[in-house]
Amino acid sequence: MARTRTACSPLLGLYLAWSARGARxxxxxxxxxxxxxxxxxxARLDERRxxxxxxRPDGPLLWFHAASVxxxxxLLELIRRLLDNREDLHVLITTGTVTSAALMAxxxxxxxxxxxxxxxxxxxxxxxxDHWRPDVAIWTESELWPTLVVETDARGVPMLLLNARMSRAxxxxxxxxxxVIRNLLGRFRAALVQDNATMGYLRRLGMPADRMxxxxxxxxxxxxxxxxxAERAAIAADLAGRPVWLAASTHPGEEKLVLQAHRLxxxxxxxxxxxxxxxxxxxxxxxxxxxxxxxxxxxxxxxGEEPDEEAAVYLAxxxxxxxxxxxxxxxxxxxxxxxxxxxxxxFEPAALGSAILHGPYVANFAEIYRRLAEAGxxxxxxxxEKLAGEVAQLLSPDQAATMASxxxxxxxxxxxxxxxxxxxxxxxxxxxxxxxxxxxxxxxAPAPGPEPETxx
Numbered sequence: 001m002a003r004t005r006t007a008c009s010p011l012l013g014l015y016l017a018w019s020a021r022g023a024r025x026x027x028x029x030x031x032x033x034x035x036x037x038x039x040x041x042x043a044r045l046d047e048r049r050x051x052x053x054x055x056r057p058d059g060p061l062l063w064f065h066a067a068s069v070x071x072x073x074x075l076l077e078l079i080r081r082l083l084d085n086r087e088d089l090h091v092l093i094t095t096g097t098v099t100s101a102a103l104m105a106x107x108x109x110x111x112x113x114x115x116x117x118x119x120x121x122x123x124x125x126x127x128x129x130d131h132w133r134p135d136v137a138i139w140t141e142s143e144l145w146p147t148l149v150v151e152t153d154a155r156g157v158p159m160l161l162l163n164a165r166m167s168r169a170x171x172x173x174x175x176x177x178x179x180v181i182r183n184l185l186g187r188f189r190a191a192l193v194q195d196n197a198t199m200g201y202l203r204r205l206g207m208p209a210d211r212m213x214x215x216x217x218x219x220x221x222x223x224x225x226x227x228x229x230a231e232r233a234a235i236a237a238d239l240a241g242r243p244v245w246l247a248a249s250t251h252p253g254e255e256k257l258v259l260q261a262h263r264l265x266x267x268x269x270x271x272x273x274x275x276x277x278x279x280x281x282x283x284x285x286x287x288x289x290x291x292x293x294x295x296x297x298x299x300x301x302x303x304g305e306e307p308d309e310e311a312a313v314y315l316a317x318x319x320x321x322x323x324x325x326x327x328x329x330x331x332x333x334x335x336x337x338x339x340x341x342x343x344x345x346x347f348e349p350a351a352l353g354s355a356i357l358h359g360p361y362v363a364n365f366a367e368i369y370r371r372l373a374e375a376g377x378x379x380x381x382x383x384x385e386k387l388a389g390e391v392a393q394l395l396s397p398d399q400a401a402t403m404a405s406x407x408x409x410x411x412x413x414x415x416x417x418x419x420x421x422x423x424x425x426x427x428x429x430x431x432x433x434x435x436x437x438x439x440x441x442x443x444x445a446p447a448p449g450p451e452p453e454t455x456x
Contacts, residue, residue, distance in 0.1 A: 009179025012146060016122070019147040023121035030119070038282075041098055047116040050127030054113055057090040060429060063134035064093045065117060067143040069100045070345060073107075073225075074163060074218040075140060080109050081422050089429075092132055094118075103320050107226070120145040129155055135432050138425065140218075142166050144184050153187040158432050161191035162421055163218045164198055167342070167363060171201040182206025189428065192421055195367045217347075217368065220411060221418030224351040225323030232324055238306055239328070243272045245391050246329035246354070248322055249279040249344045254335050254359075255287055257384050259294065259313070264388035266312065269395055273307055275325050277316045279335060279344070284317030291315065326352040330400040331391055333357040333381075336364075346372060350407035355400040357381050357390050368410075377406035 008016075031048055034040040040048065047053050062082065066072040072095050079091050093108070094117040095101060104114040118124040125147050137152050137159045152159060174181045185191075185207040192215040193199045203209050245265075247258040255276065262274045278287055284302050291298045291313060298313040299305035301321075307314040316325060326332060332349040334356060336342060343362035346369060350356060356378040362369045372378035381387040394400045 008183055009177075011177055012150075012180045012183055015146055015180070016150060019120060019125075020122040023119075023147075024123050027119040027121045027124065039098065041101065041116070044101075044116055048119050048124070050118040050124035050129075050131070052128070052131045053115060056132055057111070057113075059088045059090060060086070060135045060433065061132065062089065062091045062136050062138065062425065062429065063132060064091065064138045064140065065143070065148075066093065066095050066100070066140045068095060068097045069103060071095075071140045071143075071163070072100045072104055074222055074345075076107055077221055077223045078162075078218060078418050078421055078425070079112055080223070081418065082425060083109055083111050085422070085426065086429075092134065099319060106320060117145075118148070120147045122147055122151065125151045129157075136160065136425065136429050138162055139188075140164075142170060144181075146180065146184060149184050149187060158428050159188050160424065160428060161185075161188045161193075162425075164191050164193040164202065164212075165195070165217070165364070166198045166201045168197075168201070171205065174205055178205065190424060192424065197367075215420055216417045218417055218421060219345050219347045220368075221416070221421075222347065222351075225326065225348055227321070227323035227327055232327055235306065235324070235328060238308075239273070242309075243269050243395050244275060244329045245272065245331040245333070245394075246275045246277065246325050246349075247333045248277045248325065248335055248349070250276065250335035251279055251339045251341050252283070254338045255290065257338050258333065258387070259291075259296070260384035261387035261391065262313070264385065265391045268392050272391075272395070273312065273314060275307070275314045275316050275329055277322060277325055281317045281319050284315065287317065288315060322348060323352065326354045329354055330397070330404075331355050331357065331394045333387060333391075337361050338381075343369070346378060346407075347411060350377065350404075350411055353404040353408070355379075355394050355403035356407060357387060357394075371410050372407060375406035375410050377403050377410060379403075 031040060031045060035042055044053060064075055066075060072093060083089060083091060091112040092115060093104060093112065094115050096117050101114060101116065108114060118128040129151055134157055137157045139161050140163045142165060182205060185202065185205060191207060191212045193202065193212055194217045196214055199212050199214055202212060250258060266272050288300060296313050297311050298315055299307055299311045300315045300317065302317045326349045332354040334344050334346055334349060336344045337359035340361045342364035343358060346356050346365060356372060358369065358378060358380060360380060360382055369378055379390055381390055
């Protein structure tokens with residue numbers, strides 16, 4: 001039975017009216033500010049205005065929207081399998097950051113196109129949708145721009161929410177615009193969510209329970225991060241059996257704690273090398289200055305240097321090379337967890353045989369870390385002293401190998417996540433092609449509702 005969509009809330013109506021009439025000037029001002037701050041690619045600014053940088057390919061087109069690096073990387077294996085399944089299919093993926101655009105340029109398969117997402121002004125959104133005319137639109141995690149959602153739905157494009165995740169903080173913010181989020185969520189035909197907490201938050205905000213299914217995260221089924229094998233072999237030969245550990249995706253404040261731990265760990269293992277990979281490589285100069293001020297002997301990847309026997313720290317301040325470092329380091333501290341960031345993806349080191357250490361702030365991946373801990377595959381550290389102690393213990397190869405084996409088991413248990421997402425997307429695409437009224441798999445689509453009264 002078809003459902004009637006929740007009526008447009010006054011707040012959403014006001015936003016859409018502003019998007020149609022006043023947002024363009026605001027958006028242009030924001031673009032100028034972001035260009036000056038280095039947050040936009042000046043050569044591709046038209047894409048932010050909805051003006052395509054590529055022609056639309058013939059045939060069916062799936063559109064994925066992801067906020068940034070992590071969200072887009074989680075989609076790569078699903079996209080690859082979709083394209084393998086349908087030779088007539090093309091994929092468009094939109095993101096909002098320069099770093100994600102660079103990674104997509106390197107890693108997207110043939111028949112997949114990256115574009116920057118249009119800013120949420122109706123003229124930009126309309127230009128984007130009129131050009132690309134997607135057959136199915138797929139949002140990931142929880143970045144929902146009202147105009148983009150409403151205009152996509154108004155064109156009759158079936159919409160899915162994949163890999164949905166919502167934190168308590170996001171839920172609490174949306175409570176102040178409950179009518180807006182209820183209307184937006186009601187336009188999605190199905191949602192595959194990462195955990196029970198997200199399902200509860202979305203349900204309280206208005207997403208019908210019969211359109212949601214807890215699936216886990218697509219990061220469980222993602223392919224292992226790539227690396228240049230010749231580069232890996234060369235660095236491994238340079239290290240010549242030297243003990244190594246990795247601090248990956250670190251944030252401000254974490255580097256000092258990691259370096260304190262490294263200094264302590266080197267008391268029992270003087271040749272120990274720390275590979276330090278900041279989450280944002282543009283912090284390389286800042287971290288290099290800190291290392292120099294603290295008296296560390298280090299070499300730096302962004303300067304074209306390699307780790308040498310005399311260096312205690314290798315500053316790997318480049319983008320897109322974590323696959324290399326996770327392969328080389330049997331022990332990995334995953335950052336964003338000693339600072340209150342919420343943690344980063346532990347499946348990446350787990351898939352590549354690296355034992356996992358993390359701090360207490362892992363709310364973004366709480367369920368995953370719980371499963372890894374139960375399998376003996378991840379250990380919590382809350383101070384430099386505890387981090388140093390765990391690193392020293394895990395330098396014993398048998399301990400690190402036991403943890404890596406446990407992590408691999410957790411990943412294997414979640415391998416069907418991509419399979420189930422693949423089936424839902426293909427079923428929805430087939431239904432759209434047949435002119436069906438609903439996407440198979442979870443629940444009927446809502447009946448089209450009236451356009452909000454915005455004076456357009």
